[in-house]
Amino acid sequence: MSSLPFHETLDLSLCGKLGRVHRICRQAVTQAVEPLGFTQPRWTAMMHIHHLGEGCTQHQLACSLDIEMPSLTRTMKQLEENNVIERRIDKQDKRCRKIYFTEHGQAQLAQLKMRISEVKALLYHGLSDDELNAIAHALVKLENNAQQCCDNISENGSTSE
Amino acid sequence: MSSLPFHETLDLSLCGKLGRVHRICRQAVTQAVEPLGFTQPRWTAMMHIHHLGEGCTQHQLACSLDIEMPSLTRTMKQLEENNVIERRIDKQDKRCRKIYFTEHGQAQLAQLKMRISEVKALLYHGLSDDELNAIAHALVKLENNAQQCCDNISENGSTSE
């Protein structure tokens, strides 16, 4: 059963497996950081803000997170309500809202980084760097193929001649 | 940038990458079968019913799909409304609803199988069997690690002594 080649295994659950692993990994991290008041989209946003640097715009953050603006808007509101970030309208470009950590947010970030690295160690346990790299590259290929797939279909879908 | 080892790449998006690839793959398949009236949960369910054999129960199907019953209930209703399946209460055990394809459903299934195998070929383009197997095994490990992670936390969370 479990010795089937990958493409056979996935015959019935192509996307399913990815989705399932995604959900369960998300849950693992979420459980670890829940006591701090963070859900997955919130902690992910925190880490990316940290990475981009304070003062980044929501647009930059959405690109970094690879999600759409409306998805981000919701998370930003929550983080603001929880008093971990604040958004200040840019003086130069009044459309932009730049993101900063509050003092409380800084402290939370430090906690987050610790907990996340702990969970990450658990998740990656028994997986060599080679395996991790293999997954990463295969995922990138899959993503690109799927992207092309979508593009082709949407082109041919409307202008079919 | 893209030459970072996997664990570095994922530092900021641990679950994110999986989720993204999942979403884009799902979209690729969905676009292909949309003309037939199937969304991802619907076509996946169709394939699994086919695999389990007509007459399977919703519970069996949910296990096969690895989703919860309420998620399945919604999909079953939709498939029934679209006249591709019907559910008959089991004579032996009146709690169970056994699933059968309608005639229309049989025809749709044949169409589905064709389209899906086409998309699958596109998605797997450029990925060797070795790579696919590597991904599959790594995903299984990740899933198991995450599962243990969740279990540990929920144990220690409440009975902490």
Added chain:
DNA sequence: CTAGATTAGTTAGCATGCTAAGTAAATGGT
């Protein structure tokens, strides 16, 4: 300088996973 296009962000509402809590049937202990 003003009209139209672009860009940043929001709001509204859909899709699909989930959990919690309900119903109805089957099962099991006394």
Added chain:
DNA sequence: ACCATTTACTTAGCATGCTAACTAATCTAG
């Protein structure tokens, strides 16, 4: 035989992604 538990399924409502359509600010032509 009857009450408690378990099982199959449903309903209600949350979480987090999305798209479509909006506002407000900026940019670009003329």
